[in-house]
Amino acid sequence: MPALPSLLLDPELTRFVMGGVSINAGSGGAEGLPSLCRAFGCRVDPGTGRITLFFSAPQAADLIRDATASGALAVVFSEPPTHRTVQIKGQDARLVPLAEDDLACVTAYRTAFAQSLVFLGFTEVMVRTLLDCPDEALVALTFTPSAFFNSTPGAQAGTPLIPALTPPPTPGAP
Amino acid sequence: MIPIRALRDCLDGVIPGVVSTCAPDGTPNVAYMSQGQYLDDRHLALSYQFFNRTHQNLLANPRVTLGLIHPQTAQQYRLHLVYERTETQGPVFESMKAKLAGIASHTGMSGVFRLLGSDIYRIEGAEVVPGSTLPAPASAVDPLLALRTCMERLPTSSDAESLLDALLDGLQAHFAIEQALVMMLDPRRDRLYTVASRGYATSGVGSEIPLGDGVIGVAARERVPIRISHVTSEYAYGLAMREGAERQGMGDRLETEIPFPGLASPGSQLAVPIPGAREPLGVLFVESPTEMRFTHADEDALVALATQVGGLFRLFLAELELGDEAQPAAARDPRPGGAPLRVRHYAANDSVFLGDDYLIKGVAGNILWTLLQDHQALGRTQFSNRELRADPRVRLPDQSDNLEARLVLLHRRLAERQACVQLEKTGRGRFRLLVARPLELEDMDPGA
Incomplete structure (x- = not known):
């Protein structure tokens, strides 16, 4: 199997995606039916650049089915106060067991996202209810980034971001 | 689902x-x-x-x-x-x-x-999606009960004016909506004019906006309710129109501008068309300084109320077509004494000035001018809506015109200005002209 093209997130983008941002992931299934699920945080492996996202298994059943079947995954990270939005796509999504520090990562994410939204007038209990999930129901989906896009609302939305390492062109990605 | x-x-x-x-x-x-x-x-x-x-x-x-x-x-x-x-x-x-x-x-x-x-x-x-949830917050107002209570009173109204009062009072009492107004459509001029309001420093009765302007104008043009939870300057034209009128200077035009009464800094607005047979009769408009004040349930309730108001308005108009109540004896009221007041009429826009004070323009202005001419020449004080509808001098846009709404406007303006001329209802589709001092009528550009 040929090595998949890999992109590395620079430190600033890494901090952004691991901060208090809204995270939604999509994939596609049979007959082009899209799937969708909200994630409860992520971590970025500094060595491989792989991104691991955390979901509630019951919520993410369709997404996991589609993403693990095709490998295709699109993830949007958006910072509510600024609307800064980045979309990262990959083609090798797969389930992995949660690592030792992942529960702490989810806990930190809930706090950061709640802070970000309380600033906008939402109640903390509302945000924490949205992100509530028993630890044992958490699952992790990991993928190698193959394309970055600036998705911040505006005419520039959809333009590729210049990555830290320029990969060979990726067929099929927008 | x-x-x-x-x-x-x-x-x-x-x-x-x-x-x-x-x-x-x-x-x-x-x-x-x-x-x-x-x-x-x-x-x-x-x-x-x-x-x-x-x-x-x-x-x-x-x-x-x-x-x-x-x-x-x-x-x-x-x-x-x-x-x-x-x-x-x-x-x-x-x-x-x-x-x-x-x-x-x-x-x-x-x-x-x-x-x-x-x-x-x-x-x-x-x-x-499976997951934790919070209980839905209870609403301070039960919109269905408020709608029912408000609706019960509307059909007991004897005429258009008391119908509008019942509507706006009901919104205040049962929906806790403090700022509300009703604008009626003048289809010939493609403008909406205010006939009744609640909750503003000035009533704004007689103020106008063009069809298609702001949430009210768009609601009327598109015949669709418009509900905004965060009002922007683009649609909060109350202030913009006031500033616009100020910019135009103190010319003659400004004299005939009655300021729109809207909130200077609204947070939420909801405009609901009042349906007519073809064009909407007008628009019911409510607003609040609070953002996200009006819910879908409020919108539903106001659409139901506006539909009922539209039906009752059309019923009033139909009753007028059927015939008048028995005409009272044509008793002449005694001529008033005192210093005469000069009343000017400008045919260009049918504006009427009592002394130096602008009163009204458009069809309502023309109605008043017609009444005053008959009063002056014939000593008449008793009139009926039906005869006004048929009077060529009134120049109604067409037979389906909402004459009732124009009389509401005229009545309110005269009452608000505490004018020496007043209208008094004497029965269904009938009213009396009360003139408290002698008048000198002056048609400023009769050839226009």
């Missing part, structure tokens, strides 16, 4: 929805949508603001999964949609455009968010 009430709450733009699409090669794409609108139990519309990857995907593969979050309960939903078409004009588009301007301003995205179209989708399926 998702309860419709919850779906509509989710689409209000408080929390942006998330749209997942797939390219023909299976590459997924995820994007935020600013605004959605419930259309019916099989359809909804999403705002189309940029030609982006989502739109490219839709043209090749119309299937969409939309993620929604209820803004109060945090319940997540997913809708499976199929893209049908994009509308770039008409009621759905105009209503979404007005709302989007509010959302854009609220989120600091004015100038970035602009509605290119309303994407219409068919709802193929819906799922409740």
Whole structure:
């Protein structure tokens, strides 16, 4: 199997995606039916650049089915106060067991996202209810980034971001 | 399936929805949508603001999964949609455009968010996403009970004026809506004029806005309710119009401008057309300094009330066509004494001035001028709506004209100005002209 093209997130983008941002992931299934699920945080492996996202298994059943079947995954990270939005796509999504520090990562994410939204007038209990999930129901989906896009609302939305390492062109990605 | 009430709450733009699409090669794409609108139990519309990857995907593969979050309960939903078409004009588009301007301003995205179209989708399926939720907060007002209580009083009104009073008092008492007004449509001039209001420093009766201007004008033109939870300068024309009138200087035009009474800094607005046989009769408008004040349930209730008000208005008009009540003896009121007051009429816009004070213009101005001429020449004080309708001097736009509303306007203006001329209702479709001092009528440009 040929090595998949890999992109590395620079430190600033890494901090952004691991901060208090809204995270939604999509994939596609049979007959082009899209799937969708909200994630409860992520971590970025500094060595491989792989991104691991955390979901509630019951919520993410369709997404996991589609993403693990095709490998295709699109993830949007958006910072509510600024609307800064980045979309990262990959083609090798797969389930992995949660690592030792992942529960702490989810806990930190809930706090950061709640802070970000309380600033906008939402109640903390509302945000924490949205992100509530028993630890044992958490699952992790990991993928190698193959394309970055600036998705911040505006005419520039959809333009590729210049990555830290320029990969060979990726067929099929927008 | 998702309860419709919850779906509509989710689409209000408080929390942006998330749209997942797939390219023909299976590459997924995820994007935020600013605004959605419930259309019916099989359809909804999403705002189309940029030609982006989502739109490219839709043209090749119309299937969409939309993620929604209820803004109060945090319940997540997913809708499976199929893209049908994009509308770039008409009621759905105009209503979404007005709302989007509010959302854009609220989120600091004015100038970035602009509605290119309303994407219409068919709802193929819906799922409740498993997860924790909060109880829905109880509303201070039960809109269905408020609607019932408010509606019960409307048919007991004997005429158009008391009907409008019953409506606005009911909104205050049962819906806790403090700022409200009714504007009627003048179809010949494509303008709306205020006939009744509550909750403003000045009533604004007689103030006008052009059809298509602001939420009221767009609601009338498109015949669609418009509800804005975050009002922007673009649609908060109350202030803008006042400033506009000031900019025009102290010329003759300003003299005939009655300021629109709207809030200077509204947070929420809701404009609901009052349906007529063809064009809407007018618009019921409510507003509040508080953002997100009016709910879908308020909108539903006001649409029901406006429908009933429209029906009753048309009933009043139909009754007038059937015939007058018995005509009282044509007793002549004694001529008043005292210093005469000069009353001027400008035929160009039918404006009437009592002394130096501007009173009214348009059809209502012409009605007053006709009444005063008959009073002066024939000593008449008793009149009927029906004869005015038939009088060629009044120059009504057409037979279906809302003469009742014009008489309400004239009556209110005279009462508010405490003018020496007043109208007094004497029976169904009948009234008396009360003149407290001698008048000198002067037609300023009779040839016009």
